[in-house]
Amino acid sequence: MSxxxxxxxxxxxxxxxxxxxxxYTDSQEDFxxxxxxxxxxxxxxxxRFRGDSKWSTWIYRLSLNICLTLIKKKKKNKQHYSSNYERPLEATEDNHAFSDxxxxxxxxxxxxxxxxxxxVILLYLEEKPNMEIAEIIGTSPNNIGVRINRIKERLKKILDGKIN
Amino acid sequence: MGKSIESIWKDGFLKDDQLVVPKLNDLYNQKSIHIIDKILRMGKYNLIYLVVLAAFFLVMGVLIGATYLGLFLCILIVAHIVLALKHVKQLREIDKFVNSYQYIKSFDNWLQNSISEFMLFSRFFYPLFFLSFVIQGRFTEDGDALINVLISKVPDTTLVFGIPLFLLVAVMLFAGLLAVFGGLLYKLDLNIVYGRVLRKLKEIITDMEELRR
Known part of the structure; x- marks a missing residue:
């Protein structure tokens, strides 16, 4: 890469x-x-970028696809090497990436x-319109709206009481 | 919860130190190690398979009363194993403490050298494999019966050691073809088993070379 x-x-x-x-990662090394x-x-x-979408949208799509592929590979490897692996990928308390x-x-x-x-939530938080999120994820914009509300509810529940 | 997730996101990323870009160095280090490990792992399984196959031919030969055939096939496969072990020994001599590009290039050189030696080996392996079955077949009742049928169909044929000359010529021709195309057969076999991973290795080397430019 030049x-x-x-x-x-x-x-x-x-x-x-x-x-x-x-x-999509839970350690600095993986990140x-x-x-x-x-x-x-x-x-x-x-x-392969043909200019049908914005360069930033294309980067979003590519980054997501690559992360999803890598995470799938990682899960597959973990299952392969440890038959009793059941822990879903999540951050460990002592492995925080940001100062905030x-x-x-x-x-x-x-x-x-x-x-x-x-x-979906990353794209929403980046203020991407539902249409663009749907395009990147490969689903309908209506579905995205409903999905975002559901995700936000879930996040609120998880964060409830943790943030003032 | 006091703040909305939107404001946590927005406010959080307002600070300058949140998005520290990682340095891109030794880009292909992990990749080259992974791909080489994968090829070596596949090679190890292949060797185990060959050992099992050699033992299988020997035992089956004894069990079905074709001891010489079993023994010969076993020796042929053991020769294959010995050649593979010789190459494994050469591989161990590659310096692992050089940078990933030099390491992957040395590995590729070793691989190409191994492939060309195995292609040469295959030019003997396949014909001998075929001929051992033919020779064994010659000394069975079915083999005798077949030769008798051929002689009765073509009574004026010339016999060499009791075998019709045209049959001998056909067998030698086929063995000759196996000798000529043995290398290609080996490459075909190699592509079926290792094709995907070898293409990936080539891709990585091409990328690394482009990156170096």
Missing amino acids: TDFYTSSILPYSGIIIKICRA EDYYQEVCLQIWRSRE ESLNLLYDAIKKLSDIDRA
Whole structure:
């Protein structure tokens, strides 16, 4: 990957990538691996970007797809190596990534959601319109609206009393 | 809960230190290690399979009264195992403490060298494998019966050691074809088992080379 491409086409959107990768990893090491993998895949797939959507939307979609693939692979490996693995992927209390405590708690709560719900809420929090979220996730915009409300209710329940 | 999730998100990311970009270095380190580990793991299972196969041929040969055939096939497969072990020994000599690009390149060189030696080996392996069955068949009642039928159909054929010459020619021709195409047969077999992972290795090397440029 050339430094030029990274600086001009990936770095301005690194915030998006970081937010997504953080939501799908529970350690700094995994986070860095996921971030690297996303950057690599963006670079490798750059010629497939046809301009049908915004570059940022394309990066969102790619980052989510890569994280979902990686998390699926990781779960499969864990099941393969440990037959009695039952613990869902979630953040450990001592492994907080941000200096803002409320943000850490919100991320912990997001990590308790299903893989797809995590993607939906991340896009919602990034103020993406339902239409765009639906396009990225591959579902109908109506479905997204209902889903967001349900996810928000669930997050509120998880966070209830934890944040003042 | 006092704050909405939207405001936690917004306020949280207002601070400058929240989105620290990780450094991208030694990008392919993990990938190259994973792919090499995978190939080695597959190779190990393949070796175990060959040991089992050698034992199977020997035992089956004894059980069905074709001891020489069983023994010969066992020796052929053991020769394959010995060659593989020789290459495993060479692999252990690769320096693992160089950077990932040099390591993956050394591994690829080792792999290509192993493949070309096995292609050469296969040019003997497949014909010998085929001929051992033919020779064993010659000394069975069914083999005798077949030769008798062929002689009765073509009574004026020339016999060499009691075998019709045309049959001998056909067998040698087929063995010759196996010798010529043995390497290709090996590559076909290799592609079926290792194709996907070898393509991935090639892809990684290409990417690494592009990254280095």
